[in-house]
Amino acid sequence: MLPTVTSESIALLPLSSRDRQHAALTPTAVMNKTHLQPHGQLIYRFQDRLFWCEHDDVSSLHSRVSYINTLMNHIRQTMPNRDQPLTLISLGAGGLLMESFIHAQLQGNGYQDINWRVIDIEYGPDGTQRCLSHRDSLEAFATIAAEKLAVYGSDQRYFNTFMGGNGATNDRGRGATVLLGIDPPTSSSQALGMACFDPQSMSVKGRPVEDITDANCLYLIACDPEYKEQVHHAMTALARGDRVVTLGSIIKCHVNKFGSCEVLSTQSPRSLTMKEACTPLLEQAKTTQASTSAPEITISDIKRAVERYVAAMADENDLYYAECCVSDYDVSLGRLRDYIIDSPHSSLLATLEMNATHIESYP
Template sequence: MLPAVTSESIALLPLYSRDRQQTALTPTSVINQTHLRPHGQLMYRFQDQLFWCEHDDVSSLNSRVSYLNAVVNHIRQTMPNRDQPLTLISLGAGGLLMESFIHKQLQGHGYQDINWRVIDIEYGPDGVHRCLSYRDSLDDFAGLTAGKLAVYSSEQHYFTTGTGGNGATNDRDRWATVLLIIDPPTSSSQALGRACIDPQSMSVKGRPVEDIAAANCLYLIACDPEYKELVDHAMAMLARGDRIATLCSILKCHVNKFGRCEVLSTQAPRSLMMKEACIPLLEQAKTIQASTSAPEMTISDIKRAVERYVTAMADENNLYYSVCCVSDYDVSLARLRDYIIDSPHSSSLATLEINATCIENYS
């Protein structure tokens, strides 16, 4: 049976009797507790070592405060039992300032057992440092959450880790779950309100990774040799982690929730040609995999099949091919959303994108 899905408005709800001492956040109260700090062309709002990136067109102060209040009020309405465990999963958590405000608001409303799962590709085992340091943010947030925090560099890591009961194998059965999607990677056209609807193009949000175990998706990109530098530039842009690339001749391959390889392509002739040739090779790989003890296909299986195609085509045409294993944001979101939808308890997805809040409740 398909779960019931409902959406809700952002209107604030009445306070419960035990919440009388806790008031909703306002932009002014946030300003009074934080300070702005420029970094390059961007502005970051800090509270101690916690921070977020603030941009009027994408993630303004007002939209963030509205989102915070909407999430807290939604939890109070749909998950009112404050003595039961509550798990919040934040994809692309970054500097964790949003999460810290949500945590403190929930504590003020009487929630006792608040568990956090924060996922960001920047949370590498060695504490990756790019534009800003996340190690101090994680330390601050760990102190705030009193040990009820688990940190992951990818959703694959979350799904395969169960040490101490913090992995996905345990979370969904504990009680209510909320998935937070705050300020996902955004293209300039999205920020300006111009969505890409060209069927011959595909916008992707994949971060290239060196370790294939950290990948959840594979891109196959083809172009004429003279455009090789443009493809390489697009991959370098994606490597920053906060950018979107729009490409024409591309296949996007990942393992869906049924353990099969899903192949997405544009309507560009070259992209359709690649899809038609690769699908039989991927089906063959699936057949081989099914005869082994492996539970499902992996990105490694997909990569081997796609590389067979690229090798075969090397003598057939004069195209440049790029095979790239990535941690794709949209695939991560789809996997996490499928996970919470299948929960036996109440679960919700709360998104803040281009200054707009959307909350879906699953029951």
């Protein structure tokens, strides 16, 4: 199914008189309710315990306000039934200040049944909070959302609610769905020129996870032994959650929407060799898994297949290999996008990246 794609520069249909009753958000209104607070080299905007990171080149105040107003225009036009349940899934929700302004705008426009699903690695593997700031933000937003809030530490945790026929299964079936991808956690690094578009390299921004059930992707990295420490430094940078790491000899493995393993590589000879060698092992793992009652191949299955390759290579060459199971933002967004597309109701994907709003409407 092809989406209807729009952006801020495309004119929308005229709004009805009912739609015009609630005023659009303005930067002045936001500034009157919030204050700025520096933290190291970054600037955060706070409203009580809710916050966002503000950067003129990445996620400025004006681009955030424009995003909210553009999103509201699309919701009003594609999801006009104010009495129908509306579910918003926010990936990388962070301090939840954007979500609170969106919630207020939805209420002002007459939407009654507003359900929130907020996903962030900072919320921990079971939805608990890793640090004080996010605990406070979640508690504050829970008051705003009343009892219609669910918290997840990864997209994997969200999709695990499929079990038993509840959670995510009901989200898509009960009414309209909106997927929010607001200011990806590593976009500030991209602004500083750390992302790379060289076909010989790959820029990745997965967050290493302690519990493999939170992982949606596996990275396999190869290097000469003398560069081992550089690989370790790259993994440490990824663990911070706000860095893009660019590598040449890497493959990226994840489960696609068909339940099979997809392997991405760079065009470097070493990366292509790893892909060529691992692909049949992963296909074998898929075939083995198909004979069981498991619905699809898992990251654990992928990890075992990749470890077989690494073990075999120990006697073939003297390269150093590093495996890393991660929660990859791009994979999460793609999986959630595929999820909302396959819905009997209207759905939207709304992203804000590098100050640019992008909207996709389904069907």
